[in-house]
Structures are given as C-alpha cells and as structure tokens.
Amino acid sequence: MPPRPSRGAPKERCSPPPLDTAALERLALRYVERFSTTRGRLTDYLLRKIRERGWEGAAADPAALAEKMAALGYVNDLAFGEARAAAMARRGLGQRRVSVAFRQAGIAEEDAAALAPAIEDRAVQAALTFARKKRIGPFATALPDRALREKQIGTMIRGGHDFTLSRRIATMAPGASVDDLSHD
Structure with a gap:
C-alpha cells in the first residue's frame, strides 16, 4: 500500500486579538x-x-x-441562588453544602441570608431524600450495627445535614414511618 500523500504543513492557529x-x-x-x-x-x-x-x-x-x-436583568443572583438551592435539595444535599455552593458562585451574603428560610424549610425533606438514596435509617434493608450507623451519620453530615437530624434519621429502624420527621 503506497504512503498517503501529505496535505501540506499543519496550519498554525493565530491567537485571537486582544480584547477591548x-x-x-x-x-x-x-x-x-x-x-x-x-x-x-x-x-x-x-x-x-x-x-x-x-x-x-x-x-x-x-x-x-x-x-x-x-x-439590565440579565444576571440575578437571588434567582440563581433559589434555583441552585432547590436543585441541591432535590439531590438531597443539606444547608451547609448549599452555603458552600453559594460562596463558590459568588452570591452575596445578603442574598444568601434572604434564601436561608426557604433552605431551612426544605432541610428535613432534603435529609430524607439523601437517606433514601444512601439507604440510611428507615430506608435501610437491615438494622445496622453501631459502627455502620456512625458511618451513615458521618455520610449525612458530609452531605451538609445537621448532626441532630442526621442522628435521628440514621437511628430509625428500617421501614419506620418518616411522617413524624416531616412535621417537625
């Protein structure tokens, strides 16, 4: 098989002009x-x-x-924060993880403070979503031993959830009703 003919020297990319x-x-x-x-x-x-x-x-x-x-209305930090907090709650992430995401996105403290009550209202539901995804507490298939329960609590805390809420969920028996948590 004969060698493939070359198509010439590779083209050099010119750098874009400086910005104005x-x-x-x-x-x-x-x-x-x-x-x-x-x-x-x-x-x-x-x-x-x-x-x-x-x-x-x-x-x-x-x-x-x-x-x-x-x-001009093209950028709205508050609307961005609301959407990000709701998406993170649907994923099961807690308040601390949301606040870290706000800092990384450059959302001002006053906007973050305005969004805090809505984030707190979704805290229990987000924690339950996280527990369901990770099969913790009432969503577990079997009763965990103490070491596994401590690991599960640590997992929930790393997910941004409060220690007290994490412990309450992780210590629930598999199959237990979560209705009493939802009303707190």
Whole structure:
C-alpha cells in the first residue's frame, strides 16, 4: 500500500486579538445568554478572558460590566441562588453544602441570608431524600450495627445535614414511618 500523500504543513492557529471594551461586552452578553450565572461568576469569567487574550485600550472593569448586566436583568443572583438551592435539595444535599455552593458562585451574603428560610424549610425533606438514596435509617434493608450507623451519620453530615437530624434519621429502624420527621 503506497504512503498517503501529505496535505501540506499543519496550519498554525493565530491567537485571537486582544480584547477591548466592545469585545468584552460581547463576551459578557454571550455568556449570560448561554448560562444562568451570578455577578461573581461573570466577573471571574471576564477576568479569565482578559488574562487569556490580553487587553487593549483603557483599563478594563469586569465588575462594573457584571453590575451593568445585573441592572439590565440579565444576571440575578437571588434567582440563581433559589434555583441552585432547590436543585441541591432535590439531590438531597443539606444547608451547609448549599452555603458552600453559594460562596463558590459568588452570591452575596445578603442574598444568601434572604434564601436561608426557604433552605431551612426544605432541610428535613432534603435529609430524607439523601437517606433514601444512601439507604440510611428507615430506608435501610437491615438494622445496622453501631459502627455502620456512625458511618451513615458521618455520610449525612458530609452531605451538609445537621448532626441532630442526621442522628435521628440514621437511628430509625428500617421501614419506620418518616411522617413524624416531616412535621417537625
């Protein structure tokens, strides 16, 4: 079999031109149209793009651009936080894990505080969802020994749940009713 003919030298990729104010605004608009985000995440994204491509012109202010996007209604930290907290509760994750996710997303403390009561209202249901997924307490197939129960409590705590609630669920007998927990 004859050798395959070459198609010429590989093409060199040219680096994109440095960003300016208009290009940065286009990047910000494209990002917020594609992703639900926070002001903090948008600022981090824009700073990363400036580091990657460089900057040309007057000093860049990604934080001000993120605030502008928020003022236009394209970015809403509170709505993002509500959606993230509800999704994490459906996955069975607790309040501490949600607060860590809020800090990572750059949600301000006042927005996180405004969302705290709704997160607390879902705490028991989220813990029960977590226990069902991990087969802990009333969702277990057999009564665990003490060492396994302690591991299960630790698992629930790492899932972001309160120690007292974790212990109450983990010490429940397999098949026990969870109705009394739901009303607390």
